[in-house]
Amino acid sequence: MRKKFLKKISTVGLAAVAAVGLLAGCGKTDQSSKSSKTIYRTVDEIKKSGTINIGVFSDKAPFGYVDENGEYQGYDIYFAERLGKDLGVKINYVSTEAANRIEYLQTGKVDVILANFTVTDERAEEVDFALPYMNVSLGVVSHKEHVITDLSQVGADEQVIVISGTTAETYLTKNYPDIKLQKFDTYAAAKSAFENGTGVAWANDNTEVIAFAKENEGYTIGIDSLGSSDTIAPAVTKGNTSLLDWLNEEIETLGKEKFFHKDYEETLADAYGLDYEDTLxxxxxxVESN
Incomplete structure (x- = not known):
């Protein structure tokens, strides 16, 4: 039996918040960013402080979520724990939503984003992505009594649910401008709305919709791959080469021990099964080509 991975929410509390507020005095700024002032900490500064601030989802199982015991769990959390261990620092988890991941980096609220962050050219203009640790594409889940196998089946008066700030929103807005989108800020709100009858379909990362369909009766994956295949990677503030270089070396090292396969087996296998492991x-x- 696999040991269930648990991580209690950091109790750094007000002290961590105060420390973040002081980052401008000890970190670096990048005046060339679209933000008027971006803040970041180098690896040495993080080690000296004894704490790294990592942005994660708190409501997106099985990647990053808080369980009924108030404990952070998931694929990204498992990875984050290893980063903290190898840096020799404690972790202050900062709950983030899809739409504010870039803002949290630019304002110094977090040092790293590990929130199922898909790499895109547009985002790469505002943050620096490290090496990827997962493959992903878009997918669409719908009700079994009205399966959407092609987006042309969405009626003029029907809506498709998306999360604000995600690649699903960007893709549908660009490629299917006539489809009405019902946008939500959080994954929990989107799931609740979909379960309560809002929208004929929900477009999101295929990993997310696959898990949703497996966990909830009455839903099916009509489209398991939409658009191009992308990757998920950690992100740091634009220009923070110190932390970016460390992350890239760490990911390469972890690969030698098949760390992310173990991570998958500990945190994702229950949701997706082992058939998807080598694909994801x-x-x-x-990234190996198929």
Missing amino acids: VVESGV
Whole structure:
């Protein structure tokens, strides 16, 4: 039996918040960013402080979520724990939503984002992505009594649910401008609305919709791959080469021990089964072509 991975929410509390507020005095700024002032800490500064601030989802199982006992769990949390261990620091988890991941980096609220962050050219203009650790594409889940196998089946008066700030929103807005989108800020709100009858379909990362369909009766994956295949990677503030270089070396090292396969087996196998493991997992930042 696999040991269930648990991580209690950091109790750093007000002290951590105060420390973040002081980052401008000890970190670096990048005046070339779209933000008027971006803040970041180098690896040495993080080690000296004894704490790294990592942005994660708190409501997106099985990647990052808080369980009924108030404990952080998931694929990204498992990875974050290893980062903290190898840096020799404690972790202050900062709950983030899809739409504010870039803002949290630019304002110094977090040092790293590990929140199922898909790499795109647009985002790469505002943050620096490390090597990837997972493959992903978009998918669409719908009700079994009205399965959407092609987006042309969405009626003029029907809506598709998306999360604000995600690649699903960007893709549908660009490629299917006539489809009405019902946007939510959080995954929990989107799930609740979909379960209560809002929308004929929900477009999101295929990993998310696959898990949803497996966990909830009455739903099916009509489209398991939409658009191009992308990757998920950690992100740091634009220009923070110190932390970016450390992360890249760490990911390459972890790949030698098949760390992300173990991570998958500990945190994702229950949701997806082992058949998806080699398709979804990326080791050492190397994306293998099919």
